[in-house]
Amino acid sequence: MFRPTLDDHKVIGVYTGKVVLGVGMLMLVPLVTALVFAEWDTAVDFGIGLMACLAVGFGLQAICHTERELRRAQGLVVVSASWILATLLGAIPFILSGHIGGMVDAVFDVMSGLTTTGLYLIQDLDHVSNGLNMWRFVLTFAGGQGIVVIALTFLFKGVGGGIYQLYAGEGKEDRLMPNVVHTARAIWLVSLVWLAVGTGALTVTALALGQEPVRAVLHGLWTFMGAFSTGGFAPQSFNTVWYHSVVFEVLCIIIFVAGSLNFAVHWAVWTGDRAELKRNIETRSFALTMALFVLVAAIGLARAGVYPDAVAFVRKVFYVVASAHTTTGFATIYSRATVTQWGPLAMIGLIGAMVIGASSASTAGGIKGFRVGVITKAFVQDIRRMVSPDSAVVISRYHHIKDRVLNDATVRSALAISVAFLTMHALVTMVGVYCGYPVVEAAFEGISAGSNTGLSCGLLAPSTPDGLKALYTLAMWLGRLEFMAVFALIGWGWSAVRGR
Amino acid sequence: MRARALGYVLAAALVALTCAAPGLAHAATPSSADLVEDPTAWDGQTIEFTGEAIGEAMSRGDEVWLHLNDDAYARGTIEEGGPLSGYNSGHAVVVPPQMAERVTVFGDHKHRGDLVRVTGVFSAACSEHGGDMDIHASALAVVERGHDVTDPVATGKLWALAITTGLALLTAGAYLARRRPY
Numbered sequence: 140m141f142r143p144t145l146d147d148h149k150v151i152g153v154y155t156g157k158v159v160l161g162v163g164m165l166m167l168v169p170l171v172t173a174l175v176f177a178e179w180d181t182a183v184d185f186g187i188g189l190m191a192c193l194a195v196g197f198g199l200q201a202i203c204h205t206e207r208e209l210r211r212a213q214g215l216v217v218v219s220a221s222w223i224l225a226t227l228l229g230a231i232p233f234i235l236s237g238h239i240g241g242m243v244d245a246v247f248d249v250m251s252g253l254t255t256t257g258l259y260l261i262q263d264l265d266h267v268s269n270g271l272n273m274w275r276f277v278l279t280f281a282g283g284q285g286i287v288v289i290a291l292t293f294l295f296k297g298v299g300g301g302i303y304q305l306y307a308g309e310g311k312e313d314r315l316m317p318n319v320v321h322t323a324r325a326i327w328l329v330s331l332v333w334l335a336v337g338t339g340a341l342t343v344t345a346l347a348l349g350q351e352p353v354r355a356v357l358h359g360l361w362t363f364m365g366a367f368s369t370g371g372f373a374p375q376s377f378n379t380v381w382y383h384s385v386v387f388e389v390l391c392i393i394i395f396v397a398g399s400l401n402f403a404v405h406w407a408v409w410t411g412d413r414a415e416l417k418r419n420i421e422t423r424s425f426a427l428t429m430a431l432f433v434l435v436a437a438i439g440l441a442r443a444g445v446y447p448d449a450v451a452f453v454r455k456v457f458y459v460v461a462s463a464h465t466t467t468g469f470a471t472i473y474s475r476a477t478v479t480q481w482g483p484l485a486m487i488g489l490i491g492a493m494v495i496g497a498s499s500a501s502t503a504g505g506i507k508g509f510r511v512g513v514i515t516k517a518f519v520q521d522i523r524r525m526v527s528p529d530s531a532v533v534i535s536r537y538h539h540i541k542d543r544v545l546n547d548a549t550v551r552s553a554l555a556i557s558v559a560f561l562t563m564h565a566l567v568t569m570v571g572v573y574c575g576y577p578v579v580e581a582a583f584e585g586i587s588a589g590s591n592t593g594l595s596c597g598l599l600a601p602s603t604p605d606g607l608k609a610l611y612t613l614a615m616w617l618g619r620l621e622f623m624a625v626f627a628l629i630g631w632g633w634s635a636v637r638g639r
Numbered sequence: 640m641r642a643r644a645l646g647y648v649l650a651a652a653l654v655a656l657t658c659a660a661p662g663l664a665h666a667a668t669p670s671s672a673d674l675v676e677d678p679t680a681w682d683g684q685t686i687e688f689t690g691e692a693i694g695e696a697m698s699r700g701d702e703v704w705l706h707l708n709d710d711a712y713a714r715g716t717i718e719e720g721g722p723l724s725g726y727n728s729g730h731a732v733v734v735p736p737q738m739a740e741r742v743t744v745f746g747d748h749k750h751r752g753d754l755v756r757v758t759g760v761f762s763a764a765c766s767e768h769g770g771d772m773d774i775h776a777s778a779l780a781v782v783e784r785g786h787d788v789t790d791p792v793a794t795g796k797l798w799a800l801a802i803t804t805g806l807a808l809l810t811a812g813a814y815l816a817r818r819r820p821y
């Protein structure tokens with residue numbers, strides 16, 4: 140472990156300051172929205188938030204002024220420190236709005252947005268201003284892209300060797316191009332095209348469903364942002380129950396499945412390699428586990444006998460399981476209906492889907508299809524070794540952009556992160572049970588947080604104990620940054636203290 | 640379990656009452672929480688449901704979707720000075736177009752919506768509407784007309800804005816001064 144010097148702290152301060160300025164720039168979007176809709180009170184809230192970001196961002200850069208470049212060891216710490224400051228500053232407009240129970244709740248909602256989870260504690264959502272609602276979706280969209288990646292694309296110039304660490308720290312380790320900044324811009328290009336097309340399709344549908352033009356545009360944009368970032372925030376408290384439309388549901392599924400794909404796969408398809416979709420280890424793993432969990436949920440629901448006809452049955456099961464598996468969190472059933480209609484077996488199917496989650500280097504959460512695929516292949520390889528003659532060399536291959544040979548280092552890191560996820564889920568579930576909730580509900584809600592899904596079975600509410608809310612906030616953060624960046628911050632803090 | 644048993648007894652009692660005196664029977668008035676907590680017991684029952692019309696009426700030819708919130712905010716939104724009292728809670732309702740026309744104010748940031756009372760049949764998983772939980776209304780009345788809501792800027796916030804702006808200018812100055820020392 141390295142012992143940080145004053146210069147190390149300064150470099151971290153400078154880059155964290157830059158990211159905070161980026162968060163301030165993001166606040167311009169809700170600020171302008173509030174002005175357009177003449178929501179003066181909301182506009183002032185965001186004015187205060189913006190100025191606070193500028194003060195902290197410039198302040199950090201002035202205090203920590205240094206000519207040094209960012210190095211590898213500092214990258215992960217910058218990511219974690221940026222997320223903490225972004226969460227605290229992003230909470231300001233929530234608190235000022237009067238729609239939130241307190242600091243714990245406000246931090247929870249911002250973390251839920253940035254981690255693309257989708258659980259929320261905001262109260263009277265149905266009377267919230269368009270400005271504040273816009274902020275919820277900007278948080279979730281920006282968080283999905285990676286707030287550091289955003290700052291990286293627009294604000295950083297000539298960063299040293301630590302830049303890749305910044306990028307990987309937010310779970311985007313796949314490099315599409317040799318230059319990380321070019322990769323980040325490529326991701327933006329793909330995302331913005333999806334944004335335009337997806338918002339357009341949803342808006343037209345919303346108009347046809349009977350929404351007024353302005354509301355149709357807002358709902359189209361926000362639903363897109365909630366879906367593509369696999370976030371799960373929705374503009375109304377009814378979530379996507381609001382729309383009562385199979386067309387709208389199909390569009391949502393297309394968008395959140397697209398959002399849950401690895402950006403490297405997007406890029407391959409974008410540049411003409413459609414076969415990648417069928418051959419990629421993650422899309423294959425996702426298709427298999429999706430089929431499995433649809434089956435589990437379907438058996439549970441068939442036993443409960445909830446849905447009267449086949450069409451309704453397929454529509455509900457597929458939508459909610461796909462939403463869980465892509466870790467989106469949109470629902471076409473009321474939260475409590477998960478318990479009172481779907482019942483424990485279907486809930487276990489959803490829990491399994493959430494635990495595994497979708498692709499790495501996407502906005503999705505969970506263990507990820509890549510790790511599940513790699514671990515499964517390693518398991519099969521071991522069995523093949525056992526039944527092969529001693530002299531035989533058993534090689535296992537997988538496809539991710541190119542054909543690769545499975546090696547022990549890949550399996551080892553996949554297992555380590557998977558075990559970390561499972562341990563976290565077990566601990567969070569235990570605390571939920573300790574707080575007095577039934578075990579299936581405690582597991583459902585806790586895993587929904589830790590896998591950045593956002594489906595709720597109605598356990599979470601503003602009246603939930605603060606300790607449990609804080610634990611869920613931590614779980615969302617750990618899950619989104621896949622532990623490493625958070626542990627790097629803790630290690631940095633520890634060695635800084637020890638160094639004195 | 641006890642709540643569910645009670646629900647069945649209640650439902651049975653309702654059926655008996657409706658059969659015995661169809662003209663006199665008064666529909667039960669479950670809340671949205673009651674309905675979602677025990678959908679099976681209420682399935683197929685004629686109920687009365689009152690809530691604030693939210694968002695918009697979504698017209699789909701010969702039927703219109705309304706969303707009625709029966710939470711505390713239906714009697715006073717936060718912008719009106721109503722207290723924080725948890726999440727929104729409500730239910731989706733399908734009504735014929737001529738009834739939907741009576742609802743004119745819908746709840747959002749700048750409005751408290753009409754308080755609407757409907758009588759209709761509750762479905763735990765409606766076969767006409769893709770398995771959605773809904774109420775098919777056969778009667779609708781506006782109990783209380785909605786109104787505009789204003790959300791004035793508090794003076795305290797303007798002070799906070801002035802102070803944070805001052806700080807931002809100060810730090811931006813310091814940052815620029817350190818970047819270009821001379």
Ligand SMILES: [Zn+2]
Nearest residue numbers: 765767768773
């Ligand atoms: Zn229906």
